[in-house]
Amino acid sequence: MDGSDGAAASNREGDQITRVRILCHRLLCSACVKQKREGQDAILLQERPHWSVQKRAEQFQKIDQGEKIPFDIALPLPARDAELPDSDEGVRLFWERFSCQHCGRCCFNPGAGLCLEKEDFERIAKRIGRRRLRALCKYDRCQSIWILRQPCPFYDKSRKKCEIYDIRPLTCAKYPLHPPLKEMPCNLAVDAFCPAARQLAKETLGWWIICENNWAKLLGMLQRR
Incomplete structure (x- = not known):
């Protein structure tokens, strides 16, 4: 052969x-x-x-x-x-x-950012206000999408908890x-x-x-x- x-x-x-x-x-x-x-x-x-x-x-x-x-x-x-x-x-x-270890590595680790689905953005904006959420994000014009800056501004490092856990982005819920x-x-x-x-x-x-x-x-x- x-x-x-x-x-x-x-x-x-x-x-x-x-x-x-x-x-x-x-x-x-x-x-x-x-x-x-x-x-x-x-x-x-x-x-x-x-x-x-x-x-x-x-x-x-x-x-x-x-x-x-x-x-x-x-x-x-x-x-x-x-x-x-x-x-x-x-x-x-x-x-x-x-079994999540609540280490927060996925939340406070520096990275490119977390893309927010339209539903994610609207849900979080309703809770904290659109102006504040926009200040915590950057807008990608090529993808027409908001990107949440990293480390995540909603992660409380001292308490090891997410401040918006009940309305967290879908990507976070699946992680x-x-x-x-x-x-x-x-x-x-x-x-x-x-x-x-x-x-x-x-x-x-x-x-x-x-x-x-x-x-x-x-x-x-x-x-x-």
Whole structure:
């Protein structure tokens, strides 16, 4: 097999893996979340203890890099899909397990700023006044959008609380969830900068064995067809 044949085979294998993951997301989304709620990963890990040791050491090191290097982490939970009626289950399980550490890093860390949706701007302006809110923002004429300056002016660092928590921007309400990674479009993704997100990524690392088990079953079915 020459180089071109090897590359073609690798591409076919990659396409097949992607196909299996998408198929798993569409067919086993609810079952996958149920398996994780029931702790079936513990049974699978007992059958393959080497998986636990190898994955844990390698992945923990990668996850911890989020302290200094900006990147997103894919989680072993299905992302929301508008075409699937039960695809919110992965998001619900995420929020059940996620425990904010109230460190405020996402609020007072200097950055480019937080884009406010029109609804966000109007909701906050109604509370604090349009003049004050405009003074706390900059207007991006190219995008026709208001951008809240960072560090966030609504974060009380001494009390470690948001002054407008009940009407906070949608981006804040969703944080640390980010859009799925390009290479893992069917899985939830989180900002590795968030220490609570990194902790959850570590706690749910064993759930990947459930994903891999389901992928293997579907792959076997496809290969037998």
